[in-house]
Amino acid sequence: MKPPVPSDLHAQSDDQQSAATLMFFGDPHGNFEPVITAVERFRPEAIVLLGDLQARRPLQVELAPILDRTEVYFIHGNHDTDSDPDYDNLFGSELADRNIHGRIVEIAGYKIAGLGGIFRSKIWDPRRPVEEAAFFSADALRRSMRPEERWRDGIARRHRSTIFPEDYQRLLQGPLADILVTHEAPVAHPHGWRAIDELAEMLGVQLVVHGHHHQNIDYLAEGMITVAAPFRVFGIDKGSHLTWPRDPLRESGWASLPEDLLDLAAQVFGAEAHTWLEKPHEKLDGQTPAAFAAGGGSDKVRSILNAIQHGGVA
Ligand SMILES: [Fe+2]
Incomplete structure (x- = not known):
């Protein structure tokens, strides 16, 4: 008899490879082997990396083996501004324009909204009204700084992975979306934020996928949200992935496992x-x-x- 197991967050079996349209990957933190291996195996139409890439070489070099096999998109995480190489290998890479932070992009037939980075209360605590944010935008912060305080004539490197109210509100000015990808988690997570749920609801998405916490979580299976929730939520661990759309068989268990x-x-x-x-x-x-x-x-x-x-x- 099969043990009662939660639904599989992971891969599709080899005979289902063609079903993988989209794959979301947890924080690589410099290790892109699981991404390359999974793309070669499942051949998704597009992939989205959920932040904290910390590429050790320019991203197009790290992902060279799969660039002609899939469309690569990402959001940045808090650790992508830890050092100059972390920053330059991502924001200065040939794939820099694949960052979907603060915008909605059509990817593999889905409208995907991206919110990279993390909330930092020195800029904006999203539990407080936007009017109380110390700075509404990166530009407002830059204008408050003396030239000698700036990093590369702009805001501090660290705050280039901070969520500003402007980034958040820009997402609400566009069309509705199907999927929201974030680095931060929604409020059902112990370290999550209601602002993520509110964004998801206002965008009308059916799915939220986040990284940052290094846990594979199917929020519905874990009882962290209910079937009445307006969207599904998944957290993805580093080295792991989620495929979308999901195989209906998989929803009832690890159907592909012997x-x-x-x-x-x-x-x-x-x-x-x-x-x-x-x-x-x-x-x-x-x-x-x-x-x-x-x-x-x-x-x-x-x-x-x-x-x-x-x-x-x-
Ligand atoms: Fe993170």
């Missing part, structure tokens, strides 16, 4: 089986056993489970 593998996981871990299946494993290139198995690696996952069952450490 039943004997789920049985074996249940024998070894009991009620903790799905926790183990959802946790990145060092012997699986940092992927979760569920994602690795769904991607065609079920034999390796099976052998790890067998080793644990027979007293080995794996």
Whole structure:
């Protein structure tokens, strides 16, 4: 019998490759291997990286193996302004114009709104009215600074990943959208923000996907939102991804995983089986056993489970 497992956030099986239209990737933090591997396997029409890329080389160099295979888009995260190389390898890269922060772009047939960066209360605490923000825009902040205080004649590097009210409000001046991608989480997350939910509602999106917190979360499956919520929400861990649209079969469980593998996981871990299946494993290139198995690696996952069952450490 299949253990009760939450729906799979991850990959589609090899025979479903053509179904992957869009893929969202959690914060790479300099490691683009999982992105390249997944794009080569699933051939999505387009991908969106959810911030904290921290590319060690210009982004077009890091992603060179997949640039002719998919359309690349991203939003920036707070760590993309940590150092000059972090900043330059992203904002100065040949892919800089693929940043969808503060705008709505049609990608693979979906209107996707982007809000990169994080809220910093020195600029704007979104729990307070916009009128109380210290600075409405990056330009307003720059004008308040003496020339010698500026970084490259503009605002501090750090604040180039800060969300200004202007960025947020610009999104509301455009058309409605289908999907909202953010670095920050919505309010259902312990470190989330109601302003993200309000933005999603005003944009009329059906889906919110965020990074930043390094957790795979299906908010509905986890009971963090209800079916009455106007949109679905997913958080994506670094090294993980979400495909969209989702396979309806997958909504009811890990339909693509072999039943004997789920049985074996249940024998070894009991009620903790799905926790183990959802946790990145060092012997699986940092992927979760569920994602690795769904991607065609079920034999390796099976052998790890067998080793644990027979007293080995794996
Ligand atoms: Fe982050």
